[in-house]
Amino acid sequence: QVQLVESGGGLVQPGGSLRLSCAASGFMFNSYWMYWVRQAPGKGLEWVSGISMLGFNTYYGDSVKGRFTISRDNGKNTVYLQMNSLKPEDTAVYYCAADLNRRLQVPDRTTYRYWGQGTQVTVSS
Numbered sequence: 001q002v003q004l005v006e007s008g009g010g011l012v013q014p015g016g017s018l019r020l021s022c023a024a025s026g027f028m029f030n031s032y033w034m035y036w037v038r039q040a041p042g043k044g045l046e047w048v049s050g051i052s053m054l055g056f057n058t059y060y061g062d063s064v065k066g067r068f069t070i071s072r073d074n075g076k077n078t079v080y081l082q083m084n085s086l087k088p089e090d091t092a093v094y095y096c097a098a099d100l101n102r103r104l105q106v107p108d109r110t111t112y113r114y115w116g117q118g119t120q121v122t123v124s125s
Contacts, residue, residue: 001026002024002025002026002027002049002114003023003024003026004023004040004096004097004098004114004115004117004119005022005023005024005025005116005117005120006020006021006022006077006094006095006096006116006118007020007021007022007023007096007119008020008021008070008073008091008119009087009103009119009120009121010116010120010121010122010124011027011122011124012086012123013086013123013124013125014086014088014123014124015031016085016086016123017082017085017086018083018086018121019080019081019082019083019115020033020036020080020081020083020096020121021036021078021079021080022079022080022081022095022096022116023076023077023078023125024078024079024098024114025038025077026116027098027123029074029077029098030053030054030063030074031053031100031103032053032099032100032113032114033050033051033053033097033098033099033100033101033103034051034070034072034096034097034113035048035049035050035051035080035096035097035098035099035103036048036049036050036070036079036091036094036095036096037094037095037097037098037107037109037112038090038092038094038095038121039092039093039095040089040091040092041091041092043117044096044107045095045107045108045109046061046063046092046107047061047106047107048060048064048068048081048094049061049064049067049068049081050069050070050104051062051070051071051072051079052102054074055071055072057094058070058071059102059104061105062097064076064083064090067083067084067085067086067125068081068082068083069070069081069084069091070082070086070110074103079096081094085096085123086121087098087124088124089119089123090094090117090121090123091122091123091124092120092121093118094117094118094119095109095115095116095118096116096121097105097109097112097114097115097116098112098113098115099111099112099113099114100113115125119121
């Protein structure tokens with residue numbers, strides 16, 4: 001059974017940091033590109049970041065570039081999103097996704113082979 005389980009969300013003040021984790025199981029993790037996609041309240045999905053199978057290539061949406069860092073540990077079947085200098089506009093449900101293909105700047109959920117249940121991030125004072 002395929003699972004993507006996100007964790008690490010919560011409430012943080014503006015300027016603070018959080019690290020999200022996504023634990024994968026049930027598929028060949030190191031054969032998949034991994035992604036983070038978010039959805040702010042009342043808005044559509046926004047593509048956040050992606051990482052290649054071995055982690056050599058990383059990509060970011062313009063709104064998070066320079067503040068967020070994606071990484072993966074294939075030995076632990078886990079992908080991470082380190083979020084620094086958080087802003088109120090980063091408030092969203094963050095989803096982890098997986099696909100065999102490179103999907104850059106693609107927010108459409110149906111595009112991805114696997115999708116997690118999401119973790120809430122709230123940035124507020």
